[in-house]
Amino acid sequence: MRLRELIAIVKTNKAFYDEFVQHLTENGYSSIAQFIAESDDKHSIDVITSYLQRPAKAMLYDGLGRPYVVSKARWYFLAWILRDAPVQRLEPLLTSLPGKSPQQRRAYLLNEVRKFIKPLLPSAEHWTWPVISEVLLARLEGSRRALKGAIFENIIRQCLGELFEKYAIPLTVSPTGTRIGGETYDVVVAGENNSILMPVKTRETMGGGHSLLFTRDIYKSIGVAKELGYMCIPIIIAEAWFGDLDALKADAYIHIKANPNQVEQVVTELQNKLEGLVEVFLEMKSRL
Numbered sequence: 001m002r003l004r005e006l007i008a009i010v011k012t013n014k015a016f017y018d019e020f021v022q023h024l025t026e027n028g029y030s031s032i033a034q035f036i037a038e039s040d041d042k043h044s045i046d047v048i049t050s051y052l053q054r055p056a057k058a059m060l061y062d063g064l065g066r067p068y069v070v071s072k073a074r075w076y077f078l079a080w081i082l083r084d085a086p087v088q089r090l091e092p093l094l095t096s097l098p099g100k101s102p103q104q105r106r107a108y109l110l111n112e113v114r115k116f117i118k119p120l121l122p123s124a125e126h127w128t129w130p131v132i133s134e135v136l137l138a139r140l141e142g143s144r145r146a147l148k149g150a151i152f153e154n155i156i157r158q159c160l161g162e163l164f165e166k167y168a169i170p171l172t173v174s175p176t177g178t179r180i181g182g183e184t185y186d187v188v189v190a191g192e193n194n195s196i197l198m199p200v201k202t203r204e205t206m207g208g209g210h211s212l213l214f215t216r217d218i219y220k221s222i223g224v225a226k227e228l229g230y231m232c233i234p235i236i237i238a239e240a241w242f243g244d245l246d247a248l249k250a251d252a253y254i255h256i257k258a259n260p261n262q263v264e265q266v267v268t269e270l271q272n273k274l275e276g277l278v279e280v281f282l283e284m285k286s287r288l
Contacts, residue, residue, distance in 0.1 A: 002141075002144070002261055005065070005261075006063065006137055006140055006141055006144065007137065008065075009061050009062075009063065009065050009140060010133050010136050010137050010140065011133075012061055012065075013060055013061055013136055014129065014133070015058035015059075016058045016059065016060045016073070016077060017077075017129055017132060017133075018058070019057055019058040020032070020051065020077065020078075020081075023047075023050075023051050023054060024047070027047045027050070029047075031124060031127065032081070032127035032128075032132075033123075033124035033126070033127040035047065036114060036117070036118050036121075036127060037118060038114075041111060041115075044111050044114065045107050045108060045111045048078065048106075048107040048110050048111055048114075049103060049104065049107040051074060051078070052071070052074050052075065052078075052103050052106060052107060053103060054074070056070040056073075059073065060073035060074075060076065060077055062140065062143045062144075062147060063140040063141060063142070063143035063144025063145070063146075063147055064143075064144060064147045064148070064151075066147075075106055076139075078110050079110065079113070080135055080136060080139050081127070081132055081135060082110065082113045082114060082117050083117060083121075083135065084113050090109055090110075090113070093109060094106065094109060097109055145202075148202060148260050148261075151263070152200055152202060152235075152237060152260065152266070152270075153177065153186045153187060153200050155267055155270065156186075156187050156198070156200060156235060156270065156274075157173045157174075157175070157187055159270060159271055159274050160173045160187070160189065160274065161173050163274055163275065163278065163281075164281070167278055167281075167282070169278075169281050169282060169285060170191075170285060171189050171190065171191055171196075171281065171284075171285060172189070172190050173187065173188070173189055173190075174187075174188040174189075174190060176188075178197070180197065180224070180225070180228060180230070181224040181225075181227070181228050182224070183199070183220065183221045183224045183225070184199070184221075185197035185198060185199050185221065185225065186198065186199060186200040187200060187235075189281075191284075191285060191287075194229070194230065194231065194287065195230055195231075196230070196231045196232070196233055196251070196284060197221075197225045197230045197231070197232050197233075198232070198233050198234065198235055199218065199221040199222070199225075199232070199234050199235070200234075200235045200237075201214065201217065201218050201234065201235070201236045201237070201238070202236075202237040202238065202260040203236075203237070203238040203239075203241060203260070214238070214241065215241070215243045218234055218236060218243060219243070221234065222234055222249065222250050223249075226249050226250075231251045231284060231287070232250050232251060233250060233251055233252045233253060233254070233277070233280075234250055234253050234254070235253070235254045235256075235270075236253070236254070236255045236256070237256045237258065237260045237266055237270075238255075238256075238257070238260075239257055239258055239259045240257075241255070241257075251280065251284065252277055252280045254270070254273045254274070254277070256269050256270060256273065
């Protein structure tokens with residue numbers, strides 16, 4: 001299901017790729033490969049800058065099929081086809097680069113990446129749609145995981161707010177998560193003097209090395225919260241995960257044995273399990 005949806009999104013993004021090729025054609029290049037091989041830095045930077053500022057026609061869609069805003073779409077797309085990560089690796093570099101505007105600094109940096117990658121991927125085939133589509137598939141899968149996690153975080157906040165109102169529990173749900181002791185806690189329930197930290201962990205696949213990392217992350221987030229004096233209720237949404245949460249010192253936990261892609265099923269079960277924690281929240285309020 002995940003792969004089918006992602007491939008459909010990648011195929012839709014072909015129009016965005018074609019528009020970039022058209023932009024290069026209008027600037028005298030017969031292909032992306034010819035542009036990558038450009039030796040004139042000034043010309044290539046001008047081409048990148050004009051592309052970043054080009055009026056929108058085609059849209060670029062994220063891992064959930066939602067369109068990016070145009071300025072972000074062009075920046076992401078160019079970084080992706082150059083096999084780099086715009087947010088994690090490139091954006092932190094922008095403040096130290098030459099340029100009078102963010103677009104100029106982005107164009108400068110993308111051109112530096114272009115020159116770096118040129119000798120590493122010299123074949124014209126590396127810049128054709130079949131290969132670029134595989135690059136987009138990998139990038140959008142990462143985007144999808146992050147976006148799915150954010151969706152459930154917002155759903156959990158809403159469900160908790162409704163639950164506390166229904167049972168007149170004097171606790172509040174923070175609109176955002178927090179980072180404490182090097183760990184990220186996606187949902188925070190606050191009382192007068194203390195908070196409940198709720199890490200939200202979702203996993204689509206069923207095994208492999210990443211499963212061990214997934215388990216380690218859960219255990220660590222609980223351990224850090226407890227060491228620092230917070231109450232902790234982890235929420236795990238994973239179809240085939242068999243960690244021993246009973247052996248941990250979590251105040252309570254929710255484990256929904258379902259694929260996070262099955263949003264409707266997960267939300268129904270989540271509401272039921274949160275309802276089942278009403279007594280826990282009522283008991284906790286005296287400690288918060």
